[in-house]
Amino acid sequence: MITLRDVSFRFAAGGFHLQIAALDIDAKSHVAIAGPSGSGKTTILNLVAGILVPSSGEVIVKDCAVSALSDQQRRAFRLRNIGFVFQSFDLINYLSVKNNILVAARIDAKLSVTDALRSRAQDLAVRMGIGDKLDAYPSMLSQGEQQRVAIARALLLQPQIILADEATGNLDPDNKQAVMDLLIAEAHMAGATLVAVTHDYELLERFDRVVDFRDLLVARC
Amino acid sequence: MLNAFFLAFAYLRYHRITTASLVLAISLIIAAPAATRLVLSEAEKSLGARAASTPLVIGARGSSLDLALSALYFQGTVATPVTQAAVDEVWDSGLGIAIPVHTGFAASSRPVVGTTLDYFDFRSLRPVQGRLFAQIGEAVVGSEVAAGLNLSVGDSLVTDTSNLFDLAGAYPLEMTVSGILEPGDTPDDGAIFVDMKTVWIIAGIGHGHEDSGKSALAAGIADPAQRIYQSITPENVDSFHFHQNSASLPVSAVLVSPYDARSSTILQGRYLEADNPLHAVDPATLIDRLLSTLFRIGRLLDLAIIVVGSAAVVAIALAVGLATQLRRQEMLTFFRLGAHRGAIVQTVMAQFALIFLAGAGLAATFLVLISWLLKGVPFAAIAMTG
Amino acid sequence: MLKTGVMCLSILVGWIGQASAEPLRIHASHGVIADFARQIGAEHVAVTMPVLVGTDPAQWVPGIADITAMQEADLILLNGLDYETWVDRVSLPRARTVETIRDVDIDLIRLSGVAHSHGDGPAHAHEGVAAQVWMDFGAAAKQAEAVAMAMTRLLPEEADTIAGNLAELKSELEALDDQARFLGEALEGRTLLVAQPGLEYFARAYGLDLIEATFDPLIPPTPEQWAAIDAIIARTDARVILWQSAPPEATRSALEARGVITAAFDTGASPAVDTFFTDLMRQNMNDLQTALSQ
Numbered sequence: 001m002i003t004l005r006d007v008s009f010r011f012a013a014g015g016f017h018l019q020i021a022a023l024d025i026d027a028k029s030h031v032a033i034a035g036p037s038g039s040g041k042t043t044i045l046n047l048v049a050g051i052l053v054p055s056s057g058e059v060i061v062k063d064c065a066v067s068a069l070s071d072q073q074r075r076a077f078r079l080r081n082i083g084f085v086f087q088s089f090d091l092i093n094y095l096s097v098k099n100n101i102l103v104a105a106r107i108d109a110k111l112s113v114t115d116a117l118r119s120r121a122q123d124l125a126v127r128m129g130i131g132d133k134l135d136a137y138p139s140m141l142s143q144g145e146q147q148r149v150a151i152a153r154a155l156l157l158q159p160q161i162i163l164a165d166e167a168t169g170n171l172d173p174d175n176k177q178a179v180m181d182l183l184i185a186e187a188h189m190a191g192a193t194l195v196a197v198t199h200d201y202e203l204l205e206r207f208d209r210v211v212d213f214r215d216l217l218v219a220r221c
Numbered sequence: 222m223l224n225a226f227f228l229a230f231a232y233l234r235y236h237r238i239t240t241a242s243l244v245l246a247i248s249l250i251i252a253a254p255a256a257t258r259l260v261l262s263e264a265e266k267s268l269g270a271r272a273a274s275t276p277l278v279i280g281a282r283g284s285s286l287d288l289a290l291s292a293l294y295f296q297g298t299v300a301t302p303v304t305q306a307a308v309d310e311v312w313d314s315g316l317g318i319a320i321p322v323h324t325g326f327a328a329s330s331r332p333v334v335g336t337t338l339d340y341f342d343f344r345s346l347r348p349v350q351g352r353l354f355a356q357i358g359e360a361v362v363g364s365e366v367a368a369g370l371n372l373s374v375g376d377s378l379v380t381d382t383s384n385l386f387d388l389a390g391a392y393p394l395e396m397t398v399s400g401i402l403e404p405g406d407t408p409d410d411g412a413i414f415v416d417m418k419t420v421w422i423i424a425g426i427g428h429g430h431e432d433s434g435k436s437a438l439a440a441g442i443a444d445p446a447q448r449i450y451q452s453i454t455p456e457n458v459d460s461f462h463f464h465q466n467s468a469s470l471p472v473s474a475v476l477v478s479p480y481d482a483r484s485s486t487i488l489q490g491r492y493l494e495a496d497n498p499l500h501a502v503d504p505a506t507l508i509d510r511l512l513s514t515l516f517r518i519g520r521l522l523d524l525a526i527i528v529v530g531s532a533a534v535v536a537i538a539l540a541v542g543l544a545t546q547l548r549r550q551e552m553l554t555f556f557r558l559g560a561h562r563g564a565i566v567q568t569v570m571a572q573f574a575l576i577f578l579a580g581a582g583l584a585a586t587f588l589v590l591i592s593w594l595l596k597g598v599p600f601a602a603i604a605m606t607g
Numbered sequence: 608m609l610k611t612g613v614m615c616l617s618i619l620v621g622w623i624g625q626a627s628a629e630p631l632r633i634h635a636s637h638g639v640i641a642d643f644a645r646q647i648g649a650e651h652v653a654v655t656m657p658v659l660v661g662t663d664p665a666q667w668v669p670g671i672a673d674i675t676a677m678q679e680a681d682l683i684l685l686n687g688l689d690y691e692t693w694v695d696r697v698s699l700p701r702a703r704t705v706e707t708i709r710d711v712d713i714d715l716i717r718l719s720g721v722a723h724s725h726g727d728g729p730a731h732a733h734e735g736v737a738a739q740v741w742m743d744f745g746a747a748a749k750q751a752e753a754v755a756m757a758m759t760r761l762l763p764e765e766a767d768t769i770a771g772n773l774a775e776l777k778s779e780l781e782a783l784d785d786q787a788r789f790l791g792e793a794l795e796g797r798t799l800l801v802a803q804p805g806l807e808y809f810a811r812a813y814g815l816d817l818i819e820a821t822f823d824p825l826i827p828p829t830p831e832q833w834a835a836i837d838a839i840i841a842r843t844d845a846r847v848i849l850w851q852s853a854p855p856e857a858t859r860s861a862l863e864a865r866g867v868i869t870a871a872f873d874t875g876a877s878p879a880v881d882t883f884f885t886d887l888m889r890q891n892m893n894d895l896q897t898a899l900s901q
Binding site for chain 2: 668671674675678695696697698699700701702703
Binding site for chain 2: 049051071072075076077078079080082084086090092093094095099103104105106107108109112113137153
């Protein structure tokens with residue numbers, strides 16, 4: 001499902017260089033990439049999602065060489081195939097919970113908010129335990145609730161790949177466990193491939209496979 | 222595109238105060254110059270049309286503007302009246318129709334205008350209810366007077382006393398409404414028209430007496446116990462009379478409609494000499510000059526508005542720029558979620574469009590309101606006091 | 608073919624326009640002016656005299672409906688000289704009002720103002736200026752000219768017709784003038800009585816010696832009035848009394864008993880039915896001559 005081969009990445013401004021020889025992730029697998037904070041784990045997720053483009057090497061997702069696509073193609077691929085959960089939740093503060101969940105349908109040129117999508121958003125909210133907060137705004141929610149909204153948002157278009165970047169990084173211990181369990185359960189239910197980046201070693205046992213980030217690196221500076 | 226408007230609207234609604242401030246600022250930038258133009262246009266319409274329809278005004282030599290404004294718009298009164306002789310002089314010349322106008326009295330704060338029936342032919346005024354005045358004591362009111370005072374045909378209204386101790390003998394006179402004029406969007410709508418003889422009675426120049434009986438008449442003595450009437454009734458109407466020669470009775474101004482261009486030129490020439498106590502004024506020329514001054518002021522106002530408006534636009538641009546900077550994280554989120562490149566641009570453009578439309582809509586509302594308010598503005602009174 | 612059709616259509620439209628043109632609506636304050644207006648204006652005018660048949664227009668007071676009707680007329684013809692006592696208290700459009708006496712150059716006759724009463728009525732005197740200027744037929748022609756000028760201003764397209772009709776009327780008035788002068792010459796040195804005022808200008812213009820009896824047209828004379836008449840009869844050769852209409856029978860008999868014959872001499876102001884002014888004046892003078900010959 002996801003393959004990285006001889007990937008080299010450096011920021012244009014310089015100062016950061018990442019080199020990965022190989023990374024293969026099977027479809028429907030739940031993989032955790034563990035490593036210390038600031039080690040570059042998020043960069044891998046961004047390369048997989050097509051947010052960043054490698055200087056050299058290949059990033060293949062669902063048999064598609066994402067690294068070779070144009071910016072617009074990568075965006076479209078990302079929107080339809082990948083659900084991204086961010087550490088800081090990154091909810092849109094002026095949209096209600098319902099509209100935050102539906103936002104993916106509003107930012108694509110070809111999609112629109114249909115009754116089916118509205119219904120799915122409602123179902124997701126209920127499953128996330130925030131069914132009664134559809135009309136609330138992010139500022140009214142706890143951190144745990146906000147992250148649940150972010151998860152529901154990521155799952156709206158039924159992506160086959162879910163990327164979670166330190167999804168529990170800003171949560172308290174109880175919420176951490178609950179949110180991660182929720183994420184894994186949803187990925188399992190959807191038959192999606194889950195790649196979660198975390199520095200929290202207590203959560204690793206939930207995953208099918210744990211990849212130590214240091215083992216991936218060829219070079220990093 | 223609809224999604225872009227949805228997101229834009231949601232953003233604006235969430236940031237209500239900022240949005241309202243921007244909308245207000247834009248509406249004022251749009252409305253201010255438009256309002257200036259509207260005021261000037263309304264002034265031009267109000268003053269200009271009336272002046273254009275009045276070929277000549279004859280009055281005592283003095284302020285031409287005061288004369289024109291009093292005679293055409295019934296605002297204020299002339300410093301020095303002329304007499305009925307001035308009216309007769311024009312009739313006798315055979316050069317045009319002369320219509321006397323007497324201003325200065327009021328009833329319920331509406332101007333009472335003394336004139337003749339020729340005025341209504343001159344202005345093409347017709348009653349929409351009732352009829353024109355037929356005899357002394359009757360009044361024809363404009364549509365706004367009727368509406369404002371809730372008057373119908375047959376109702377009474379009393380002239381205002383000019384002062385408590387009116388030694389000249391001007392009595393409050395009770396008049397009967399004989400008719401209501403059709404609305405014409407002119408100063409006539411706000412006036413009360415009476416016959417010249419009626420206005421002279423209000424001035425105390427004419428009066429009626431209770432019948433003293435044949436014995437008093439036979440003796441040739443006026444009974445000191447005779448009562449001066451304050452209302453004209455079918456019983457006492459024949460007793461009203463004037464002790465002055467009609468030629469010496471006062472007239473504020475004479476509206477003249479010359480029969481043709483030649484007559485107009487001759488008439489104007491007759492009043493050119495500086496030692497003639499009367500002068501003839503061409504209202505259209507006079508009002509044109511007044512309006513030119515107004516428009517010059519208008520242009521200065523426009524300049525000021527441009528300067529202030531430009532500053533406001535810069536401030537708005539700065540505010541929007543800062544707001545956009547603050548939304549960088551939101552833009553990044555959209556990007557990371559996979560939003561197409563146009564989505565962000567469209568959302569921002571939709572936001573501008575909504576703010577601008579709201580501002581324009583508010584400006585239009587302001588202008589409609591101003592336009593409605595301008596209808597009652599007495600431009601002539603303002604010009605007179607200015 | 609097309610050109611002919613258009614021309615015919617234009618003529619037809621013009622004819623229809625002309626046929627359907629409304630006549631000028633004229634209000635006249637007394638019968639003489641009304642007659643002048645009808646003769647001068649012919650089919651182009653519709654003349655109204657609001658005073659009822661038999662009513663003296665000089666005593667008539669218009670009601671509101673009369674005033675309103677006058678205001679709506681295209682032309683209002685007045686006599687002037689306060690003949691219309693109501694003019695000062697009503698509103699008329701000056702642009703459409705003509706005082707026919709205005710340009711008549713004539714010495715005005717002031718009334719003597721002898722106090723008298725009729726029956727039990729109040730004492731009064733006929734004062735001011737005599738207004739029946741038309742009884743001087745030269746002055747009447749001037750009044751007719753004033754009517755014609757006013758009509759021509761309103762109907763310029765009928766100027767020729769109006770001028771022609773005016774000329775015809777003036778010719779008739781000239782003939783009357785000649786007849787009246789002849790009558791006056793015949794009556795030189797004779798005294799006539801006149802029951803009511805109104806013939807002052809006729810008397811002056813044609814040299815008649817008239818003494819006013821101050822009789823009311825309908826109310827029988829008082830004993831004082833009879834005494835005055837007897838005194839006049841005693842000192843003069845007055846044997847004919849001119850009366851504006853037929854006197855009451857008792858009065859006529861009493862006058863006849865005194866050797867005074869009544870002769871009708873209507874000034875024409877009242878709306879006399881079917882008698883045009885010039886015909887009426889001729890009839891007046893004929894009746895007078897008949898009375899004188901008795």
